[in-house]
Amino acid sequence: MDPTAHTVRDRLAYDASTGVFRWRVRPTSNIPAGTRAGCSNTSGWLIVIFGVVHRARRLAWIYTHGKIPEGMEVRVLNRDESDLRLCNLELSTVRQRMERHPKHHNNKIGAQGVCKQTLGQHVRFRAKLCREGRVIHTSSHPTLEEAIAARAEALRKYEANR
Template sequence: MLTQERLKVLLCYDPLTGIFTYRVERKRGTHPAGSVAGKVEDGYRRIKIDGKMYRAHRLAWLYVHGHMPRRVDHRDNIGDHNWIENLRPCTQSQNCANRVTRTDNKLGIKGVHFHKAAKRFVASIGWLGKMKHLGCYDTAEEAHEVYCLAADMLHGEFANHGASV
């Protein structure tokens, strides 16, 4: 298991920028000391340590706080923004609450869809593993406003109205 001490031997972390750099040369000159560690895949920086891949945001938490929570959330929803103030431990439910609007959302409005038969906009929200119906509305804006109020009430600091911070 990776420890804070081992991590600090191998990498240097800047908590203001979120950037990890190598303390020592790696891979026979391909990663010289001082170079940026890891690579970005699927929007997240990944760093290989002792043969195992880690996401940089989890390593940042370990580097600063000495333990690695099961999940670490990016407040701004950008996976390569790993400065410590942008990170927070979370549950799976909290991480889901902080997601942006899905790319396959036809309206582009989080928490709202159009009900063809009723010809109205429906607001709904995920809570405790289930979808909760918040009502039907004449406009998408009304439905989204209700969603936002419910998100703030139910999800608190993890509420996301659909966009990056």
């Protein structure tokens, strides 16, 4: 459960231009007020408030905007979890975050949304664009370059119509 904006603002000072949190009050006897709050870990910057571990990106949003709406999460735009400037944070749903996710590590083609189909001796490349749980575009092409271009064009048209 997230803390309230009042609790976050009472305990921490947040500089939106640098993304750094500092303690307003002494959290424990060995940490003075004014020192940088939290610690870095593989899943991002973490801050403990009243014995509960919180992601700093969520606290930054709560500090500046208040409550995070139900079903939403705070996403770091440049994927650098230590860069918590307010201009680098946005609200998104899990589905929106997954749509913007980079290609998977085991993608052998090297392009997101394109796969290779072998039908007997014929090799085709299929371009596919999915958004909001629906297939928006699918097409089959003789070359990888054509399939990548077709998916990019479908994405451009989809984004232009939103």
